[in-house]
Amino acid sequence: MLINRLTTADPEFDQRLDALLAWDASVNDDITQTVKAILADVRERGDAALVEYTNRFDHRQVASAAELVVEGDALEQALARIPESQVAALREAAARIEAYHQHQKQDSWTYTEANGTVLGQKVTPLDRVGLYAPGGKAVYPSSILMAAVPAKVAGVPEVVLVTPTPKGELNDIVLAAAAVAGVSRVITVGGAQAVAALAYGTETVPKVDKIVGPGNIFVATAKREVFGTVDIDMIAGPSEILVVCDGKTDPDWVAMDLFSQAEHDEDAQAILLCPDGSFIDKVYQSIEKLLPGMERKGIIEVSLANRGALIHVRDMAEAIALSNRIAPEHLELSVENPDDYLAAIRHAGAIFMGRHTSESLGDYCAGPNHVLPTSGTARFSSPLGVYDYVKRSSIIHCSPEGASLLGEVASVLARGEYLEAHARSAEYRIIK
Amino acid sequence: MLINRLTTADPEFDQRLDALLAWDASVNDDITQTVKAILADVRERGDAALVEYTNRFDHRQVASAAELVVEGDALEQALARIPESQVAALREAAARIEAYHQHQKQDSWTYTEANGTVLGQKVTPLDRVGLYAPGGKAVYPSSILMAAVPAKVAGVPEVVLVTPTPKGELNDIVLAAAAVAGVSRVITVGGAQAVAALAYGTETVPKVDKIVGPGNIFVATAKREVFGTVDIDMIAGPSEILVVCDGKTDPDWVAMDLFSQAEHDEDAQAILLCPDGSFIDKVYQSIEKLLPGMERKGIIEVSLANRGALIHVRDMAEAIALSNRIAPEHLELSVENPDDYLAAIRHAGAIFMGRHTSESLGDYCAGPNHVLPTSGTARFSSPLGVYDYVKRSSIIHCSPEGASLLGEVASVLARGEYLEAHARSAEYRIIK
Numbered sequence: 001m002l003i004n005r006l007t008t009a010d011p012e013f014d015q016r017l018d019a020l021l022a023w024d025a026s027v028n029d030d031i032t033q034t035v036k037a038i039l040a041d042v043r044e045r046g047d048a049a050l051v052e053y054t055n056r057f058d059h060r061q062v063a064s065a066a067e068l069v070v071e072g073d074a075l076e077q078a079l080a081r082i083p084e085s086q087v088a089a090l091r092e093a094a095a096r097i098e099a100y101h102q103h104q105k106q107d108s109w110t111y112t113e114a115n116g117t118v119l120g121q122k123v124t125p126l127d128r129v130g131l132y133a134p135g136g137k138a139v140y141p142s143s144i145l146m147a148a149v150p151a152k153v154a155g156v157p158e159v160v161l162v163t164p165t166p167k168g169e170l171n172d173i174v175l176a177a178a179a180v181a182g183v184s185r186v187i188t189v190g191g192a193q194a195v196a197a198l199a200y201g202t203e204t205v206p207k208v209d210k211i212v213g214p215g216n217i218f219v220a221t222a223k224r225e226v227f228g229t230v231d232i233d234m235i236a237g238p239s240e241i242l243v244v245c246d247g248k249t250d251p252d253w254v255a256m257d258l259f260s261q262a263e264h265d266e267d268a269q270a271i272l273l274c275p276d277g278s279f280i281d282k283v284y285q286s287i288e289k290l291l292p293g294m295e296r297k298g299i300i301e302v303s304l305a306n307r308g309a310l311i312h313v314r315d316m317a318e319a320i321a322l323s324n325r326i327a328p329e330h331l332e333l334s335v336e337n338p339d340d341y342l343a344a345i346r347h348a349g350a351i352f353m354g355r356h357t358s359e360s361l362g363d364y365c366a367g368p369n370h371v372l373p374t375s376g377t378a379r380f381s382s383p384l385g386v387y388d389y390v391k392r393s394s395i396i397h398c399s400p401e402g403a404s405l406l407g408e409v410a411s412v413l414a415r416g417e418y419l420e421a422h423a424r425s426a427e428y429r430i431i432k
Numbered sequence: 433m434l435i436n437r438l439t440t441a442d443p444e445f446d447q448r449l450d451a452l453l454a455w456d457a458s459v460n461d462d463i464t465q466t467v468k469a470i471l472a473d474v475r476e477r478g479d480a481a482l483v484e485y486t487n488r489f490d491h492r493q494v495a496s497a498a499e500l501v502v503e504g505d506a507l508e509q510a511l512a513r514i515p516e517s518q519v520a521a522l523r524e525a526a527a528r529i530e531a532y533h534q535h536q537k538q539d540s541w542t543y544t545e546a547n548g549t550v551l552g553q554k555v556t557p558l559d560r561v562g563l564y565a566p567g568g569k570a571v572y573p574s575s576i577l578m579a580a581v582p583a584k585v586a587g588v589p590e591v592v593l594v595t596p597t598p599k600g601e602l603n604d605i606v607l608a609a610a611a612v613a614g615v616s617r618v619i620t621v622g623g624a625q626a627v628a629a630l631a632y633g634t635e636t637v638p639k640v641d642k643i644v645g646p647g648n649i650f651v652a653t654a655k656r657e658v659f660g661t662v663d664i665d666m667i668a669g670p671s672e673i674l675v676v677c678d679g680k681t682d683p684d685w686v687a688m689d690l691f692s693q694a695e696h697d698e699d700a701q702a703i704l705l706c707p708d709g710s711f712i713d714k715v716y717q718s719i720e721k722l723l724p725g726m727e728r729k730g731i732i733e734v735s736l737a738n739r740g741a742l743i744h745v746r747d748m749a750e751a752i753a754l755s756n757r758i759a760p761e762h763l764e765l766s767v768e769n770p771d772d773y774l775a776a777i778r779h780a781g782a783i784f785m786g787r788h789t790s791e792s793l794g795d796y797c798a799g800p801n802h803v804l805p806t807s808g809t810a811r812f813s814s815p816l817g818v819y820d821y822v823k824r825s826s827i828i829h830c831s832p833e834g835a836s837l838l839g840e841v842a843s844v845l846a847r848g849e850y851l852e853a854h855a856r857s858a859e860y861r862i863i864k
Contacts, residue, residue: 089844100551103543109535118785119532119799124778126812140849173848209812228667231812235660253860259853295852338829346556350826353550356835356861357828360854364842367551368826380558380641380663382824392814394782394800396789397770403788410796412521416605417572420727421691422792428685429788 042196053193065204078175100367104386117402125155130198132213141177148181154389164190195222237375238267242328247276255286262303474628485625497636510607532799536818549834557587562630564645567596573609580613586821596622627654669807670699674760679708687718694735
């Protein structure tokens with residue numbers, strides 16, 4: 001069996017689905033101890049510790065932290081070294097991501113009450129943000145655009161990119177993406193030591209207010225540990241796609257859309273929900289036909305066998321209900337009239353509507369962010385966006401008359417909470 | 433010395449200020465282990481474990497979890513038992529909090545490109561939220577309003593309040609505040625066991641999507657542990673106020689405003705920045721004069737002596753720069769023209785503008801939220817708001833022509849990342 005086949009008619013369907021969706025995100029205690037030691041050491045010794053860990057883990061021979069910094073010109077030069085088609089694609093993607101995220105900008109606002117009291121909220125971009133980009137095998141320039149462009153749209157003055165360079169090998173496309181995205185500085189460090197440097201600051205690495213971007217288990221654990229000292233984005237689980245299909249899309253398209261998720265890694269999850277059993281058979285045949293020719297066949301095979309599923313549902317209403325239960329990172333509504341279902345979708349990171357909207361278009365260049373909530377966290381989390389790079393401050397400016405009126409109310413409530421100084425502070429402002 | 437006195441002219445000022453601001457938020461390993469055991473037990477055994485822990489920690493004799501639930505009528509009845517002035521004040525505060533938070537509502541949005549491609553974002557309220565309200569000594573009905581009203585404005589269908597009732601004693605004003613705030617159900621459980629019940633669900637307590645509200649170290653540690661399974665608000669540190677004064681406010685007002693923060697607890701922090709040394713002397717005299725008569729004198733005394741400060745600054749520009757460095761939870765601009773400084777304020781949870789706007793007005797009834805970022809986290813965090821009770825889903829609906837154009841770009845970028853299935857999935861949509 002290339003992929004699990006389930007039907008909601010099975011009396012044990014619920015348990016089977018739960019087993020398939022289960023993902024153990026528990027933290028390994030050994031890794032946590034290792035990470036804590038690295039964090040404490042970089043916090044204590046700064047650049048010296050950062051250089052030591054970088055030389056050890058990335059097999060480098062760096063004498064000082066200054067050698068870890070890549071600036072301005074080097075980024076632009078990388079743009080000149082990569083193929084013109086890639087430069088054009090990066091620029092087109094960045095422009096579309098910027099256009100989309102402009103819609104997320106929020107302005108400060110105030111309103112004035114009859115007695116002259118002004119209330120509102122001031123929106124301010126973060127001062128400095130750190131982006132983590134994995135190095136080695138998994139080099140994703142698109143992730144640099146997705147993390148950096150919304151920060152620039154938000155007005156963050158300084159975006160610092162950290163990325164490990166095993167044996168010192170810098171990747172041109174990473175630098176090129178950083179240049180296109182407007183990143184100010186790249187520092188070639190990775191792992192928990194890079195997270196520590198961003199969270200606490202060292203002589204060379206500036207302390208940031210927020211750290212975003214994916215990484216391995218050491219990076220994820222380090223981000224979890226420094227959360228509170230700085231802000232972080234969500235800790236991502238394996239990537240997932242849920243395709244809801246009415247049975248009228250080309251089955252090869254559906255199979256390839258499932259593959260496009262499964263090829264990420266062996267834990268990735270690709271699921272199809274369809275009310276048409278014969279269409280499910282056709283998708284299975286497409287999988288059989290297309291899989292042998294795929295470059296990342298080995299990964300896709302494991303992912304589909306362990307975590308993938310073709311699920312036969314009773315009808316489209318049941319498909320939508322199941323989709324809400326799963327709360328997928330990526331939801332493809334591969335149906336004739338996707339608008340008919342949109343209102344009923346409560347939980348999904350991104351909704352890809354209609355047969356032509358493959359998830360991969362959203363991954364790269366449609367405009368919306370590809371950093372999305374995984375493992376059911378779409379129940380309460382949102383795509384990365386401009387709103388993640390600003391914070392708000394309440395504004396309260398009472399007129400003397402307003403302060404007097406509010407003082408009466410605050411006094412009653414404060415005394416009800418036995419907070420006398422609160423009450424008296426309010427009472428001083430009451431006009432007798 | 434009742435309160436520390438510093439001047440920025442002191443060559444060691446920076447170290448002194450850092451020492452004063454330092455707050456150790458590190459987590460106690462023993463407490464973490466205790467909390468983890470409780471979480472695992474409630475997750476495993478549900479109601480049975482919840483009843484056992486509640487009987488043990490809250491000194492109760494409850495036979496079944498059903499006895500822990502307080503519903504509809506009981507909340508309304510509590511309203512009838514508290515003084516009319518308190519009911520009126522709660523209702524007035526709730527109405528103002530609601531009016532303010534209405535301004536934070538965000539609508540879903542879409543835009544259509546020339547080729548018919550639709551992009552946008554759908555905003556959906558969370559399904560269910562859990563509020564934690566501490567019991568015992570620290571009963572703050574205002575916190576129930578501040579947490580629940582924005583959830584109702586956001587459109588959250590179900591808000592569940594948990595609160596411990598030591599020896600089973602229910603507090604009428606808590607139930608009354610819950611009634612006014614539109615809370616659907618109160619469950620009389622507390623501690624890590626309450627957080628576990630909300631995060632995992634039991635037979636009696638429904639699983640929620642987000643847990644908000646303050647609690648003791650066990651509650652805070654439990655929230656940190658379940659973060660990811662559900663969302664949480666920030667883990668709050670001790671409360672702080674920073675008063676920036678031009679030296680022309682009544683010194684008694686300033687002293688009482690400092691007291692109103694200090695009376696919260698012995699770790700609370702109250703700091704004054706002022707360029708006028710003789711005014712600082714006057715505030716010191718006001719503290720001397722007013723402190724002996726305060727009901728919470730003991731707490732205020734410890735807080736001011738250990739963590740409070742009157743700081744003499746060179747000028748107002750230095751005061752604003754210092755304020756940004758401190759990133760206070762509450763910032764009072766007790767000056768003639770506070771608008772002159774607003775643009776320069778980058779980091780503050782809430783800004784109280786002008787001499788008449790005491791922090792306590794904002795704590796209870798001005799309208800803005802009193803759940804604010806502490807310990808410098810105003811650098812990257814916002815007041816609790818409607819935005820905390822919704823999540824967003826990206827919408828991407830490509831026209832066939834749009835999918836074809838985007839497919840060309842996605843194909844180049846996907847092949848650059850060696851993700852062939854992504855590329856082919858996009859290429860299927862290219863119109864030849």
